[in-house]
Amino acid sequence: MTEWSDELKARLMAYCRIDALEEGEELLLQGLYEAAVSYMGQAGVSEPLAGTPRRAQYDLCVNYLVLDGYDRRDVTITGTIVSDNPMFRRMLNQLKLTEPAVSDSDT
Template identity: 70%
Template sequence: MSELTEARQKSLLAYCRIDAAEADESDLLQTLYDSALSYMEQAGVSEPADGTPRRAQYDLCVNYLVLDAYDRRDVTITGTIAAENPAFRRMLNQLKLTESVPDSGT
């Protein structure tokens, strides 16, 4: 799995709107990041090369997963009904459908 670099951490903190003072939860952020990467891998989406449009989509999906897990840390959810973001689902499906298939030689 990819290490949570300082630049990537800054990007996640900004996306999740986590104040730098709260960033002391870096162990939590690392755990949520690792979980998001694992989810993507298990969904059949490999980590793309840096600097590609596919990487931007991948990073947005990871950001969404981290934010969702950060916001829903409580055991129960109260308030309005929570539903999955359809934009996230479309982007994840697109990444899955465009995942390159390794050449098996057959």
């Protein structure tokens, strides 16, 4: 997993449109990031190499999950119908369908 860094924090803050983190929110953002990466792994998508188009898609999915977790911190959601962003779902499915196979020599 990519290590937590100021660059990663800045990228997530920009994606989530956070101008400044309040006390304790950096740990929250870091926890949401780690949970998103874990979710992707459990969904069958491994972390791709940096600098690849596949990595860009992976990062967008992780960013989406972090923003979703950040925005929906309340126990209940009221008001509007809540569903996955269809673009996120398509991108996640594409990553799952194109997950590189692991050969016996790689294990």
